[in-house]
Amino acid sequence: MRSSIIGVLVSAIAYAAAVRAESCFGDYHVLTDIDLVSLNSCTQVTGSITIDGSDWTDLTLGSLRALQGNFNVTNNVSLVKVALPNMEHITRELVVIGNGRLQTVYTPNLNHVGGIVVSKNIQLETLSLPPNQAEIGRFHVQDTWLKELPNLSFVKARDVSMFSNHAITSVTFPRLAEVEDNLYVALSGQPGDAKRGKVHFPQLVSVGEKMSVTHSTYLHVPALRTVGHDLWLNSNTMDQMELSQLESVGGSLRINDNAELGRINFPVLKSVSETLELWHNKDLLVPSFASLETVGADLRMADCHQVRTFNGFPSLHTVNHTIDLRGTLTDVNLDVLAKVGNMTVVSSFLVNCTNVHAQYDSKVEGKVTCFDGADFKYTNDFNFLPNKASTAQISLGTILLAMILPAVLAI
Numbered sequence: 001m002r003s004s005i006i007g008v009l010v011s012a013i014a015y016a017a018a019v020r021a022e023s024c025f026g027d028y029h030v031l032t033d034i035d036l037v038s039l040n041s042c043t044q045v046t047g048s049i050t051i052d053g054s055d056w057t058d059l060t061l062g063s064l065r066a067l068q069g070n071f072n073v074t075n076n077v078s079l080v081k082v083a084l085p086n087m088e089h090i091t092r093e094l095v096v097i098g099n100g101r102l103q104t105v106y107t108p109n110l111n112h113v114g115g116i117v118v119s120k121n122i123q124l125e126t127l128s129l130p131p132n133q134a135e136i137g138r139f140h141v142q143d144t145w146l147k148e149l150p151n152l153s154f155v156k157a158r159d160v161s162m163f164s165n166h167a168i169t170s171v172t173f174p175r176l177a178e179v180e181d182n183l184y185v186a187l188s189g190q191p192g193d194a195k196r197g198k199v200h201f202p203q204l205v206s207v208g209e210k211m212s213v214t215h216s217t218y219l220h221v222p223a224l225r226t227v228g229h230d231l232w233l234n235s236n237t238m239d240q241m242e243l244s245q246l247e248s249v250g251g252s253l254r255i256n257d258n259a260e261l262g263r264i265n266f267p268v269l270k271s272v273s274e275t276l277e278l279w280h281n282k283d284l285l286v287p288s289f290a291s292l293e294t295v296g297a298d299l300r301m302a303d304c305h306q307v308r309t310f311n312g313f314p315s316l317h318t319v320n321h322t323i324d325l326r327g328t329l330t331d332v333n334l335d336v337l338a339k340v341g342n343m344t345v346v347s348s349f350l351v352n353c354t355n356v357h358a359q360y361d362s363k364v365e366g367k368v369t370c371f372d373g374a375d376f377k378y379t380n381d382f383n384f385l386p387n388k389a390s391t392a393q394i395s396l397g398t399i400l401l402a403m404i405l406p407a408v409l410a411i
């Protein structure tokens with residue numbers, strides 16, 4: 001209220017001085033008609049504007065052109081439309097959270113916004129974004145009813161997160177080249193659901209921290225070269241996954257639970273700093289990592305029952321911890337492997353354990369554990385135990401944990 005009164009005073013003084021662009025100082029909390037009148041005399045506000053817990057259904061702030069702080073619209077249960085028809089520049093963030101009836105945020109002249117945080121507006125269908133802006137901070141769009149994104153101009157973003165937008169069928173950032181921190185995209189449909197959609201980042205070269213894509217039918221990241229920390233590609237329904245330029249993953253690489261995935265190709269990936277895990281990709285025939293030389297922690301594969309010959313890692317020479325392969329393998333061909341901590345091979349098919357020992361005993365610092373013809377017991381989709389496990393003293397702890405954890409990505 002105080003800031004509103006100050007706003008009124010400032011506006012009045014400014015009006016008395018000249019009838020032109022009015023700069024209003026401080027933060028505004030818009031709750032009443034009086035607040036609105038005072039704000040509608042401003043073309044520019046130096047602070048933030050907050051519309052929180054109001055009874056408005058339709059709110060238009062027609063004179064505003066520039067805002068140096070945040071524009072926060074939060075917890076307005078009745079609000080259907082917010083219009084900022086002349087707003088051109090929001091220096092900080094446009095924050096729209098928890099407005100259950102909100103359908104439209106109308107900002108047709110916006111040409112710069114510091115960040116977008118839109119969440120829990122389950123009826124939101126229209127959001128206009130700056131058409132030519134190259135850089136943005138956060139871009140979080142969650143729990144909306146947007147059917148599509150406008151053509152996004154961003155080349156660089158600090159953080160991108162999109163999930164639970166149940167009407168969206170395609171996420172495309174045509175020009176995005178760099179995400180400084182995290183990139184999370186989750187489309188919402190169930191397996192086989194047409195609502196699952198495609199994810200296109202045609203120009204994306206680097207992600208500084210984590211990247212995760214889930215529930216997509218198609219992933220197009222042809223230029224991606226580096227991911228600074230984890231790369232998780234779980235629960236998608238594409239039939240092939242090719243990251244043709246990816247050279248390094250600075251954390252773990254997990255490709256789990258992709259029901260229809262037949263082919264994985266990472267032709268130039270040289271290193272994964274932590275664990276590389278392929279788990280529960282039931283149609284997977286060919287995991288191909290032609291250039292992969294080092295894995296900083298474990299290399300694991302489990303529950304990929306079409307893979308017979310493990311030969312997609314022809315350059316792999318170092319795995320710092322454990323190679324753990326479980327499934328229906330007949331051969332394990334890691335021809336240039338020079339150094340590995342421990343190695344476990346469990347197959348329900350006739351993998352020749354004599355050969356496995358002959359090939360790898362000398363390369364393993366710890367020990368090689370091999371079961372051929374192991375009779376698996378599947379307890380559920382997430383766990384299995386070979387029935388000889390108790391006598392062979394193999395540790396399933398790490399792999400079981402690794403299977404359960406990535407099923408849900410906590411953000």
Ligand SMILES: *[C@@H]1O[C@H](CO)[C@@H](O)[C@H](O)[C@H]1NC(C)=O
Nearest residue numbers: 027048050069070072095117
């Ligand atoms: C607006 O929202 C942002 C993000 O949730 C928050 O950090 C900020 O404190 C809010 N209020 C103001 C007045 O900026």
Ligand SMILES: *[C@@H]1O[C@H](CO)[C@@H](O)[C@H](O)[C@H]1NC(C)=O
Nearest residue numbers: 147148149150151152172174
């Ligand atoms: C994006 O741009 C392309 C061509 O540049 C156009 O065909 C398409 O309709 C645009 N999409 C949207 C959502 O504006």
Ligand SMILES: *[C@@H]1O[C@H](CO)[C@@H](O)[C@H](O)[C@H]1NC(C)=O
Nearest residue numbers: 273274295296297318320339
């Ligand atoms: C793996 O081991 C090598 C030495 O054998 C070491 O140089 C490298 O830093 C280790 N990588 C990780 C991620 O621990």
Ligand SMILES: *[C@@H]1O[C@H](CO)[C@@H](O)[C@H](O)[C@H]1NC(C)=O
Nearest residue numbers: 320321322341342365366367
């Ligand atoms: C190999 O396994 C043994 C016994 O489980 C463990 O003590 C050791 O740390 C492992 N070595 C590596 C490099 O993971």
Ligand SMILES: *[C@@H]1O[C@H](CO)[C@@H](O)[C@H](O)[C@H]1NC(C)=O
Nearest residue numbers: 350351352353354355356358
């Ligand atoms: C495993 O391979 C070795 C050497 O190639 C061979 O002598 C042996 O008979 C094979 N064992 C089985 C069960 O096929």
Ligand SMILES: CC(=O)N[C@H]1CO[C@H](CO)[C@@H](O)[C@@H]1O
Nearest residue numbers: 052053054055075076077078
């Ligand atoms: C009319 C109406 O529903 N107003 C609500 C706006 O939001 C606040 C906080 O969530 C509620 O307390 C009001 O009842």
